Amino acid sequence: MIKTDILIIGAGPTGLFAVFEAGLLKLRCHLIDALPQPGGQCSEIYPKKPIYDIPAFPEILAGDLVKNLMKQIEPFEPGFTLGERAETIKKLEDGSFIVTTEKGTKHHAKIVAIAGGLGSFEPRKPTISNIAAFEDKGVEYIIRDPEIYRNKNVIISGGGDSALDWSIFLTDIAKSVSLIHRRNEFRGALDSVEKVQELKNLAKIEMITPAEVIGLVGENKLEEVTIKRGAEVFNKECDHFIPLFGLAPKLGPIADWGLEIEKNAIKVDNSLDYQTNIPGIYAIGDVNTYPGKLKLILCGFHEATLMCQSAFQRIFPEKRYVMKYTTVGGVEGFDGSKKEAPKAVIKSID
Amino acid sequence: MTDIKITIIDRQGVKHEVDAPTDMNMNLMEIVRTFELAPEGTIGICGGMAMCASCQCYVLSEHELPEMSYDEDLMLAEAFNVKDNSRLGCQIFIKEELDGLKIELAPEV
Numbered sequence: 198m199i200k201t202d203i204l205i206i207g208a209g210p211t212g213l214f215a216v217f218e219a220g221l222l223k224l225r226c227h228l229i230d231a232l233p234q235p236g237g238q239c240s241e242i243y244p245k246k247p248i249y250d251i252p253a254f255p256e257i258l259a260g261d262l263v264k265n266l267m268k269q270i271e272p273f274e275p276g277f278t279l280g281e282r283a284e285t286i287k288k289l290e291d292g293s294f295i296v297t298t299e300k301g302t303k304h305h306a307k308i309v310a311i312a313g314g315l316g317s318f319e320p321r322k323p324t325i326s327n328i329a330a331f332e333d334k335g336v337e338y339i340i341r342d343p344e345i346y347r348n349k350n351v352i353i354s355g356g357g358d359s360a361l362d363w364s365i366f367l368t369d370i371a372k373s374v375s376l377i378h379r380r381n382e383f384r385g386a387l388d389s390v391e392k393v394q395e396l397k398n399l400a401k402i403e404m405i406t407p408a409e410v411i412g413l414v415g416e417n418k419l420e421e422v423t424i425k426r427g428a429e430v431f432n433k434e435c436d437h438f439i440p441l442f443g444l445a446p447k448l449g450p451i452a453d454w455g456l457e458i459e460k461n462a463i464k465v466d467n468s469l470d471y472q473t474n475i476p477g478i479y480a481i482g483d484v485n486t487y488p489g490k491l492k493l494i495l496c497g498f499h500e501a502t503l504m505c506q507s508a509f510q511r512i513f514p515e516k517r518y519v520m521k522y523t524t525v526g527g528v529e530g531f532d533g534s535k536k537e538a539p540k541a542v543i544k545s546i547d
Numbered sequence: 548m549t550d551i552k553i554t555i556i557d558r559q560g561v562k563h564e565v566d567a568p569t570d571m572n573m574n575l576m577e578i579v580r581t582f583e584l585a586p587e588g589t590i591g592i593c594g595g596m597a598m599c600a601s602c603q604c605y606v607l608s609e610h611e612l613p614e615m616s617y618d619e620d621l622m623l624a625e626a627f628n629v630k631d632n633s634r635l636g637c638q639i640f641i642k643e644e645l646d647g648l649k650i651e652l653a654p655e656v
Contacts, residue, residue: 242593315588321656324627356625384621442625445601445656446592461588 199276201227203508204296204306206283206451209237211482211497212312213266213275218505220273221523224512225531227276227304229283229296231317232444236263241318241444245386252495262494272530278302280341282317284450292477308477308508311456311463312501313484315446323354323440327413335419336438346371346437352422354410355441356380361389363441368401375403375433377410377424410438454478462486470507471500477511479504551646556607557584558652567641575636575650576602589655595637600626602636603653610648612639627656 203219205212208230216226234240236259244260251257257265281298286309288294296304320338322328328336340346340363351371353364356378362385364376376393383390396402405424412423414432421432448461456473457464463480465471467487471479481504482497490496509518527537550566555578557563567578576591579602593599597618603626606612612634615623619638623629633653639645 238593242598243596246596246598315592321627324656356621378624380621380624382617382621382624384618384625442627443599445599446588448588461586 198295199227199278199302199304201225201276201304201306202512203227203308203310203505204229204294204304206230206296206309206311207237207313207482207484208232208235208277208279209312209314209482209497210239210262210266210494211314211501212237212310213263213270214498215310215312215481215501215505216270216273216275217266218502219508220270220531221521221526221528222505222509222518224505224509225275226273227278227306229278229281229298229304231280231282231319233280235267235277235279236260237314238446239263248494250493250495272528272532272534272536274531278304282449286454286478288475288477294477307512308479310501310504310508311451311473311478311480311484312482312497313448313451313480315461315483316448316451317446318444319447319449320440321442321445323410323442325410325413331413331415331419331438334417335415335436336413336440338440340439343367343370348372349436350434351375351437351439352377352410352433352435353439353441354378355443356383356385357441357443358385358389359443360441361385361393363439364402365389365392365396368396373403374401375405375435377405377408379407379409381406405433410440413438448484451484456480459486462490471504472507479508551641551643551648553578553641553645554607554647554649555579555582555584556649556651558654569641569643571641573641575604575639575641577637578641579636579652585652585655590652591637597622597635597638600635601655603629603633604636604650605630605653606632606634606648606650608647608649610645612645626653628653 202224203226205228208228219226239259247256281300284299285297293307294309347370350373352375354377367374397404408426410422411425414421421434422438463485465480465485471481473480481500483492529535549570553567555563565582590602592601600622619635
């Protein structure tokens with residue numbers, strides 16, 4: 198069982214910044230995220246896009262914002278459960294919570310802060326009629342363990358970064374890799390496209406474009422896919438078909454936690470502390486709603502800050518506390534590090 | 548003139564006629580959200596960067612639309628339920644010439 202003070206569900210910018218604010222109050226945090234990496238949408242959808250409305254950053258790439266946040270919270274040693282989705286929550290008699298992921302990882306915390314954005318990212322599944330019958334029988338939408346493709350014939354479909362990156366990666370593992378896309382052009386990063394071109398020239402990746410998979414064939418497991426290229430329709434043998442068409446967020450199991458939901462978001466008390474209708478559970482960032490709500494990263498940072506103050510009072514109702522400026526108090530990490538403003542040099546004038 | 552009429556058929560097949568302002572730098576995806584014609588979180592997920600296709604729509608009228616950018620074209624190449632008249636709503640900005648535009652939202656995926 199993982200134990201922490203504040204369990205944060207969602208490792209996007211708001212969730213990450215909450216670790217910093219909690220750390221200033223000597224509260225430890227652990228984050229759960231369905232994605233395999235921190236950063237939420239900033240990492241998954243638009244890492245290379247600039248953001249212009251982060252205070253004091255005239256321009257910052259979404260990926261760099263995440264990198265900076267990770268560096269900022271490093272002294273507070275946050276724990277991470279990545280690639281797992283928070284599934285169930287149980288309130289214990291003492292008011293603390295146990296949150297379990299779909300893989301069975303249990304987390305015990307006094308406070309739960311949901312910073313889940315638009316929800317957990319689920320793969321977008323192509324509309325091939327019998328695809329559900331082949332799920333985990335040769336069709337995978339996410340690559341969790343590349344080893345299962347060793348010496349197998351793999352067909353990947355998609356035109357973005359994940360389709361390109363995995364095609365490149367699997368050439369060293371799989372027996373054969375074919376990449377199918379509806380266009381000859383790819384949306385992914387230029388260097389990935391160039392790498393795939395190189396591997397194609399070396400006959401390590403077979404490119405089938407412009408084409409799409411329209412059918413799946415097999416007895417008990419996938420044996421062939423049906424491909425349509427222009428007017429031509431043909432079958433190709435394979436062991437695995439991996440459609441990588443990006444991820445779409447779904448609120449998912451959180452919707453069944455007994456929280457008040459309005460317009461796909463969790464209602465919170467914005468006049469006080471962003472607490473939900475269940476005491477001890479907060480919702481911050483894009484996942485919450487209240488009159489006048491704006492889904493902005495900067496608003497998420499503010500909400501995270503107020504949430505931590507309230508969480509502190511909830512954990513230590515008897516403690517008196519006054520907010521300290523970091524310029525005055527510095528930042529004392531759990532790792533023993535200490536950052537503080539340098540002392541002024543006193544110099545007299547003769 | 549600052550408003551134009553746009554007909555939007557939502558994902559349940561219900562037809563809505565809305566007045567869309569031409570002077571707010573708004574796009575079709577934002578119009579759909581403003582009038583709450585699709586649930587929050589199911590449209591405009593990427594915010595309007597042509598990076599998610601959640602605002603895909605079918606253009607039913609004969610209006611001349613802005614040319615498709617490279618980004619939009621390639622995003623649609625990865626979307627589902629794409630037809631010849633598919634566009635991303637976030638890439639169509641509300642302008643006077645679009646008065647009377649008629650679109651249908653593509654299914655949610």
